[in-house]
Amino acid sequence: MATRLTQRTVDAAEPRDARYVIFDNAIAGFGLRISPSGEKSWIFEYRADGGGRRQPKRRVTIGRVGDLTPIEARKVADTFRSQVSRGIDPQAEKVAKRQAPTFAELARMFLAEHVEAKRKATTAAWYTDLFERVLIPRLGALKAASVTRADVAKVHLSLKSTPFQANRALAGISSLYSFADRRGLVVADFNPAKRIEKYREEGRERFLSADELSRLGAAIRQAETDGIPWEINSNGNLKHVAKKKQATPIDPFAAAALRLLIFTGARLREILHLKWQYVDMERGLLLLPDSKTGKKAIVLNAPALEVLAGLPQLGEYVVAGASVATQREKPRADLKRPWDGVRRLAGLPDVRIHDLRHNFAAFGAGGGMGLPIIGKLLGHSQPATTARYAHLDNDPLRRASDAIAAGIAAAMGEASSSVGVANIEDARRARSRDQ
CATH class of the missing domain: 1.10.443.10 (Intergrase catalytic core)
Structure with a gap:
């Protein structure tokens, strides 16, 4: 049977001994499915490959009543109808999304088929640690194709106390999605790590005196x-150990x-x-x-x-x-x-x-x-x-600075114990002779 599917239709539909469907009279294939348990859901029924009676019927679930209003479900059904008319199979799309790799699956494929195969062992070890310890625990359960820039930005923010690691995580994700793009595992040019600003990294230079x-x-x-x-612990664990050991x-x-x-x-x-x-x-x-x-x-x-x-x-x-x-x-x-x-x-x-x-x-x-x-x-x-x-390569600069300061100090009549003292003393003697 067919009728206009509205909220009133939903409320009036009663469960029967067997599951049944009430179809909409405006959008062909759009229906309300009622189970014997009383559960109600929206469905769309169609024939693949542009339709035709020779094609078997397929049915895709749009969503449960309560999660989607009749108006929202109708819009989804209309989208499915448009896809079918263009030769797209909504059920196949849904199955493909379900079977799409998670972030964790894609990451391990990337490590095995790209990093370990084409990078140095030390680089591969670094990448493996980054993904297994930092990224997979945070993003692993998500479908790789559904990871958003907001998801990546959240991970980046969580590592703000270690700016270097946060930026390397961003670079690792970007490299992962470049690999996925080349393999056709995500939509072309899809990379959720793009346009996320990196943290400023302060170079650490520790020199020994x-x-x-x-x-x-x-x-x-x-x-x-x-x-x-x-190092002896405060609990005295080493009190019975011989001094020489x-x-x-x-x-x-x-x-x-x-x-x-x-x-x-x-x-x-x-x-x-x-x-x-x-x-x-x-x-x-x-x-x-x-x-x-x-x-x-x-x-x-x-x-x-x-x-x-x-x-x-x-x-x-x-x-x-x-x-x-x-x-x-x-x-x-x-x-x-x-x-x-x-x-x-x-x-x-x-x-x-x-x-x-x-x-x-x-x-x-x-x-x-x-x-x-x-x-x-x-x-x-x-x-x-x-x-x-470069800032340590200062020998020529130091000599120039010493010469300039020596001349200024001599003009001022100042003494100095640094390089250039002889020039200052010469200047003082010259002034004494003049006086």
Whole structure:
């Protein structure tokens, strides 16, 4: 039967022993379905592929009565009718949306088929951590195609206390949807990370003073000989431990790795993954076949050569693993424990391992080595990367400033203990002769 579907029709429809449908007399296929339980819902019935009696009937549920008014349901049905007339199958569209990947599914596809297949192992590990630890817990249950800019902005805001991580999360999402676009998994040019303003990142530069370097050197020497004293908890857990065992030495490979980082300015993984076959002692070079910036040569200075000469070759890796079982087979994973102990011993709790690389560059810049030379030593692929140390390359500026200030001080009759004192004294003697 067919009638005009209004709220009055809905209220008057009573449940029967079997489910039945009341169709609308204005929009063909639009109907009200009543179940024996009394549940009522809106439906749309149609024939796919432009209609025709040879095509089987299909039925798509629009929504439940109560969730949609008759007017709202009628608008949806009219949209479906328009789609059918253009050869679009509403039910197939609905099924496709239901089967569309979630953010979590798309993310893991991206990691497996793009990141792990086409990026360096360290980059892949970084991406995996970002998605598994930060993004999937927040967005994973959402359909990838339905994630909005507001959803991404909310995630970005939740990470505001760590601006670097917040911005990397934004970049990770953007890269994910670029991948999905290329695979045709989302609508073309759909990227919910677009036009979200990044947080300002303050560059962290921590350089060591001469006193701090002295303490660091002393700490490494003590750590590899007498050992690092244990921190005793207030509960007194160590009261029965013999005095001579209340310090733990670091292994010689950890000490060597720290010295190589300090003397060469190399990145942590470049030292931990260094193989003996890459070491050219005769020419004083580390010939790395791969690094963050590709193939790279690191110059070995005299202190670095001395460190390498004193190391035994236990396996293919220069810095042997922390345990006997792994030291011949795989590179050392990290230096976290020995470094934490050494910096605590040296009283440098805020110094990171990567700061040793910055410190190497700072010494070079402060010594007037020139930014191009420093960039070559560090293996920077872009001059802009080395430019962060430009303010330390001040030797020519300091000489100019000293000369200018010396002239001004001489004119003022001021004494100075800095460079340029001789010029001031000459000026004073000249004035005395004139008087």
